[in-house]
Each structure stands twice: as C-alpha cells, then as structure tokens.
Amino acid sequence: MPCTKQPETAKEVWTSEEGSMARETAITRWPGIVQGMIDDLDQSFAHSEVAEQVEEGRRIQATLRIIKNEISQDKPLHPLMPDGRSDIDGFNAQLKSFGNITWHNAPWLFAECYLYRCVQTLFGRSTHWRTYDIFARQKVSAFVASHAAVEELCERYVSLTSAGAFCKTSEEEQALIFSEMTEIALWGNATDLSLLSHLSLDQIHSLQGAQAIQAGQARIVSNDMAVAWDHLRSNRGKRVDIVLDNSGFELFTDLVYALYLLDAGLASSVKLHVKSIPWFVSDVMPHDMDVLISALADQSIFPAAKNSSVRTLTERLREAYSKSGVMSIAEHPFWTTGYDFQQMPAVAPELLGDLRGSALVIFKGDLNYRKLVRDANWPHTLPFKQAIGPLVGNKANEGIKILALRTNKADVCVGLDEATLERVEKEAPGKKWVRSGKYAVVSFSDGV
Structure with missing residues (x-):
C-alpha cells in the first residue's frame, strides 16, 4: 500500500530554535570545525617547499578565518562563487528561496551543506589546492x-x-x-x-x-x-x-x-x-x-x-x-x-x-x-x-x-x-x- 500523505505540520529544523541541537551546532560546533581547517593548513605549509602553493594556501586560510567570524557573528549567508562544478546554481537558487537567512537563523540541513560547499569553492578555484582533502589527516x-x-x-x-x-x-x-x-x-x-x-x-x-x-x-x-x-x-x-x-x-x-x-x-x-x-x-x-x-x-x-x-x-x-x-x-x-x-x-x-x-x-x-x-x-x-x-x-x-x-x-x-x-x-x-x-x-x- 502506498504511504499516506505526510503531516503538513512538520517543518525543517532551523538553527534559530532555542534548545535545539541545530542551534548548538551553529553557535559552537561550526566555528570549531572551521578552526580545524585553519590548523590543518598550517601543518601542510610546514611540509611544502613550493612558495606559490604556500602563498595561495595562506589566502585560503585568511578566507576561512572570515567564514569562522561570520558564523560566530551571525552574518548572512551569501551566494556561492562558481568553481567549475555544476551544483553552484542549485545552491544559490535554494539560498534565494529561503530569503534573508543568517548562520543562526537558517534551515540546519541546508546551512550545514552550504558551509562545506562554501569551503570547497576556496579550494576548487585555486591552482595548487584543487584536489586537497582538508580532512585527510583526521581520517x-x-x-x-x-x-x-x-x-x-x-x-x-x-x-x-x-x-x-x-x-x-x-x-x-x-x-x-x-x-x-x-x-x-x-x-x-x-x-x-x-x-x-x-x-x-x-x-x-x-x-x-x-x-x-x-x-x-x-x-x-x-x-x-x-x-x-x-x-x-x-x-x-x-x-x-x-x-x-x-x-x-x-x-x-x-x-x-x-x-x-x-x-x-x-x-x-x-x-x-x-x-x-x-x-x-x-x-x-x-x-x-x-x-x-x-x-x-x-x-x-x-x-x-x-x-x-x-x-x-x-x-x-x-x-x-x-x-x-x-x-x-x-x-x-x-x-x-x-x-x-x-x-x-x-x-x-x-x-x-x-x-x-x-x-x-x-x-x-x-x-x-x-x-x-x-x-x-x-x-x-x-x-x-x-x-x-x-x-x-x-x-x-x-x-x-x-x-x-x-x-x-x-x-x-x-x-x-x-x-x-x-x-x-x-x-x-x-x-x-x-x-x-x-x-x-x-x-x-x-x-x-
């Protein structure tokens, strides 16, 4: 038998919901994850002998610090920059459909996916870091x-x-x-x-x-x-x-x-x-x-x-x-x-x-x-x-x-x-x- 219609009262979990795991994640966990990315790049710089790679990596690192601060300060989410992959238009269309959302007032699932995709644009638009897995060491x-x-x-x-x-x-x-x-x-x-x-x-x-x-x-x-x-x-x-x-x-x-x-x-x-x-x-x-x-x-x-x-x-x-x-x-x-x-x-x-x-x-x-x-x-x-x-x-x-x-x-x-x-x-x-x-x-x- 086909399932019955879903209840219409169920809404997506938002990061603005007091007491929710979504809000705790947005306020505390996301800045910590981005800081981990910043620290990972420091380790990579220590093992690189290519000056251009390190210089480009430090620019990525500086942008990661901006992202971390924007999360902590509850800034608005902005459209993603193209990086050659086909999914950017979809992300930006979704972002527009939600109206003016901020890190602490956004659909949790979308905002978290957006965060990782935003970070990947930094590497995807680079010359020396395009294939870099910033989580490889942790894995x-x-x-x-x-x-x-x-x-x-x-x-x-x-x-x-x-x-x-x-x-x-x-x-x-x-x-x-x-x-x-x-x-x-x-x-x-x-x-x-x-x-x-x-x-x-x-x-x-x-x-x-x-x-x-x-x-x-x-x-x-x-x-x-x-x-x-x-x-x-x-x-x-x-x-x-x-x-x-x-x-x-x-x-x-x-x-x-x-x-x-x-x-x-x-x-x-x-x-x-x-x-x-x-x-x-x-x-x-x-x-x-x-x-x-x-x-x-x-x-x-x-x-x-x-x-x-x-x-x-x-x-x-x-x-x-x-x-x-x-x-x-x-x-x-x-x-x-x-x-x-x-x-x-x-x-x-x-x-x-x-x-x-x-x-x-x-x-x-x-x-x-x-x-x-x-x-x-x-x-x-x-x-x-x-x-x-x-x-x-x-x-x-x-x-x-x-x-x-x-x-x-x-x-x-x-x-x-x-x-x-x-x-x-x-x-x-x-x-x-x-x-x-x-x-x-x-x-x-x-x-x-």
Whole structure:
C-alpha cells in the first residue's frame, strides 16, 4: 500500500530554535570545525617547499578565518562563487528561496551543506589546492587509532567464514548472523565492538545466540531488522547499494558488511556511493578506499607476524574491489548538494532510476537519515515510510528499497511505537536518546 500523505505540520529544523541541537551546532560546533581547517593548513605549509602553493594556501586560510567570524557573528549567508562544478546554481537558487537567512537563523540541513560547499569553492578555484582533502589527516589518524578494533573484527569475520557460517547454517541461524553483521555496520562509528555480543558460531547454534542478539538490540529504538532480512533473503543474488557515511573504522565495517553480503550470497555485487568533495569532515571520498586498504597492508600498523586475519581480509577486499569488481564505487554530485533526498526525483532523476534497480539501498549514518526524512520535526511515532514521502513510490513509479542504519545524533527520529518512546524518554531524558549516539534505528521501506 502506498504511504499516506505526510503531516503538513512538520517543518525543517532551523538553527534559530532555542534548545535545539541545530542551534548548538551553529553557535559552537561550526566555528570549531572551521578552526580545524585553519590548523590543518598550517601543518601542510610546514611540509611544502613550493612558495606559490604556500602563498595561495595562506589566502585560503585568511578566507576561512572570515567564514569562522561570520558564523560566530551571525552574518548572512551569501551566494556561492562558481568553481567549475555544476551544483553552484542549485545552491544559490535554494539560498534565494529561503530569503534573508543568517548562520543562526537558517534551515540546519541546508546551512550545514552550504558551509562545506562554501569551503570547497576556496579550494576548487585555486591552482595548487584543487584536489586537497582538508580532512585527510583526521581520517587517517582516526583509522590508525582504531587498530585494535580492526584486528578484532578481522579475526571474528575470518573465523566465521572459515567455519562456513554463511552457507552451512539453517535459515534461522543465517537470520541471526544477518542481525549481528548489520549491527556491526550500524554501530561502526563507535569503534567499540564491546557493544556487540561477540558471538561464536557455536553460540549461534544455540539458544544463547538468539538471546544475546535480542538483548543487544534494546537500544535500537525502531528496529526493522527482521523485515529487512526477509526482503533481502527473497531477493538474494542481486545488486545491493550502500550510500556511505564516514571513513576510517566505519568505512572498514561497511566494507566487511559488503563482503558479508557477497559471501552469504545475498548480493551479486555491491555498489558503494561516495562523496566527490570533502564533506562533513569525515565522509568517504574515492581515494579513502585506497588509503584504507593501504593502511591495512601497512606492517607498521598491523605487523604481519601477529595479524594473519588482517592479511586475509585485506586480500579479500582487494580481490572484490580491485580485481573482480564485484565491489565498486560510484560518485554523483547529488550527494553533496543542499537538497534532501525527497527532492531526488526532480533534481537527480537518473540517480533515482539507478537506485530503483537495486535490491536494497542501505543508507548509512545520521546525515543520510536526516536527508531521507527531510530533516523535519516529525512526531517520533510517525512511520518511517510516511516520513520519506515520495521515495516510497506510487502507482506510476516504483520507489527505492531502503534500509537506513543510523545512530541517533540529531533531534529528528521517526518510527517508534508509543511504549518505546515512553521508555527511552525515561532512560535518556532531555533528548539524550536522539543526540548522544547511544541509541539507533534500523528503518526499512520496501518501496511500495
């Protein structure tokens, strides 16, 4: 059945809303992010021997200081300067449609996208810095710092595959493995696998396995895991898409999840959607894939004598990504626009058409979730399929089969039943359950 009409009372979250996470982000977090960019350039200047590059970089740095001050002083947002990419007109048209907005009185989702796009124009219009990723250092250092969790996950995954867990188990046990692997992808940015049940194959064979997984899902406040499993099992052997979020350890968990989908026969291929410009600090860009695989093979990080499972998994990733091509990456400019995903039919119909051909499109992370539901103040008990509106489809056009894996880090959240909402508001009052990243949602739509 097509979803019912969205409530018309839900409005986008604005940075002017007192007490909101949007306002806190605009006043405190954005200036800090820009300062981090300024500091990053200082480190690059120290390693450059090209005077013209340093001089141009210092001009970019000076403009970043202006942007930081404009945010702190609540100045108006101004039209973006062309930098050769096709999305500038769209940003400026959106900006005009909002009227006279300032950093502390703007739609949160648009203003944050605008910030990163504004910064990219500085690099895109330069001579020596056009391909510079100002967040590269943070991405690499975060991944290296999580080496212990990487080693542990490699050992667990190689152990499961060696034992034939994906092909020598019952349907019920395969459903448990799907839940476990999906949770790893869900909580991947936590870099702490103690969140999970650490199941061995022997435990999966026992009642203990099901009980452990059920207990571990108490913090998933809206959980469509079972229906997602039924859908994927019924459509096994087709392409699956993953719209990625963060690089570093989270990207690693996403790649392990992609390998699982392939090894379990749930997908014939996996297409990984990445950003084409530096975005929201740590979002995955094409080169981050090669950086991660190279880091996995770096014996100064993962000594070969101690980490045979890391070597095994690294070779399997190389085979899937670089050799056989069953794991591939795709870029599209739509992912770095200021539009929410419900505007995809009008703004990027060719991308929508491609995603319709996927057995399942897995959207990772908080930003992708916010864009799916239009970053609007929906009632928390509104069904997910109603909140995503036109992405569900209608009688004339098929929708996208969606699985959203999101740890809650912003006030917008839907799909809860009344009892769960009452429970989490007692457990984590003051909006902590939607802001702290300690709770999550696994939300599914079958596209009809």
